[in-house]
Amino acid sequence: MILELVRFLVFIFFVITSFMIILLVLFQDEQGDGIGGVFGGGSSSIFGARSSSVAIKITAFFITLFLFL
Numbered sequence: 272m273i274l275e276l277v278r279f280l281v282f283i284f285f286v287i288t289s290f291m292i293i294l295l296v297l298f299q300d301e302q303g304d305g306i307g308g309v310f311g312g313g314s315s316s317i318f319g320a321r322s323s324s325v326a327i328k329i330t331a332f333f334i335t336l337f338l339f340l
Contacts, residue, residue: 281340288337295330 285337285340288333288340292330292333292337295326295333299324299326299330
């Protein structure tokens with residue numbers, strides 16, 4: 272009984288996290304940096320001092336949650 276509840280809650284959390292990632296990616300401005308910008312190759316590095324917006328950091332947070340589920 273308790274295991275089923277925990278499993279259900281993890282599933283719901285997984286679905287919510289997935290939808291948040293999709294929405295955040297769709298609403299971000301296109302910057303043309305490509306995948307290189309994510310890994311520090313561009314001016315919009317996620318964890319850098321010059322990250323272009325809070326939306327990029329929030330997206331990185333939700334992707335990290337998604338990967339650790």
